[in-house]
Amino acid sequence: MTANPIRVMIVDDHPMLRDGVVGSITRQSDMIVVAEAGDGAAAIAAIEAAKPDVVLMDLQMPGIDGVEAIQTISRDHPQVRILVLTTYVGDAKALRALKAGANGYLLKSAMRTDLIDAIRAVHGGGRHIPPEVATQIAVHAIGDALTEREIEILSLVAAGNPNKRIAWRLGVSEDTVKAHLKRIFAKLGVADRTHAVTVAAKRGIIEL
Structure with missing residues (x-):
C-alpha cells in the first residue's frame, strides 16, 4: 500500500456489485475502499467521516438518486471527484450526471476492464467518458430537447x-x-x- 492511497467510496444499491468493486480495488496498491452506501442519502451522510477522494456513484437508486446525490456532494465537497457507474449509454442521463458535477461516466459492462483506469483518471483531475457515451451526447446535442x-x-x-x-x-x-x-x-x-x-x-x- 502506498503512503497516500486513493480513497474510494462505493455507492450502489446492489451488494454483489459493491463486493465486486471492493475486490477489484483492494488488489490495487494505490487504492483503498473507505466506505460503502446503498443509496444517495446514506452516501451524503457518510461522506464527511469517510473523506473519499473518489466516489463511484450509481444513478438509479431508491430514495435520493444518483444525480441528486452528485449535486449535493459536488456543492458541499467540491474537492471530491465523482465517477458515475451505470448500465445506460443514454445521452440525457449522462448529461444530467455530468451537469450535476460528475467527473466521469463508466458503463457497468466495462467495469472489469476500465474501472481502475477510470478511477485514476478522475482522481488525477481528468475526465472519463466512454466513446459510445460521448457519441450519443454529440449526436443529440444539436437536436431539440424535450420540454x-x-x-x-x-x-x-x-x-x-x-x-x-x-x-x-x-x-x-x-x-x-x-x-x-x-x-x-x-x-x-x-x-x-x-x-x-x-x-x-x-x-x-x-x-x-
Whole structure:
C-alpha cells in the first residue's frame, strides 16, 4: 500500500456489485475502499467521516438518486471527484450526471476492464467518458430537447395511460395532449407511441 492511497467510496444499491468493486480495488496498491452506501442519502451522510477522494456513484437508486446525490456532494465537497457507474449509454442521463458535477461516466459492462483506469483518471483531475457515451451526447446535442411537460406526458404514455386519461390528469384537452405527442415524435424522430417510449428510455430521458 502506498503512503497516500486513493480513497474510494462505493455507492450502489446492489451488494454483489459493491463486493465486486471492493475486490477489484483492494488488489490495487494505490487504492483503498473507505466506505460503502446503498443509496444517495446514506452516501451524503457518510461522506464527511469517510473523506473519499473518489466516489463511484450509481444513478438509479431508491430514495435520493444518483444525480441528486452528485449535486449535493459536488456543492458541499467540491474537492471530491465523482465517477458515475451505470448500465445506460443514454445521452440525457449522462448529461444530467455530468451537469450535476460528475467527473466521469463508466458503463457497468466495462467495469472489469476500465474501472481502475477510470478511477485514476478522475482522481488525477481528468475526465472519463466512454466513446459510445460521448457519441450519443454529440449526436443529440444539436437536436431539440424535450420540454418538462413533454417528458411528463411521455412518462404517462410509458405507464400505459391513453390520451384521454393523460388529458384528465394534467387538466388539459385531449387535443393538447395529441399536439404534444406530435412534437415529441418529431423531436425523437419516431412515428408512434411505442417507439417514442423505447427511444426516450434508451436515451435516459424517461425511466421505465
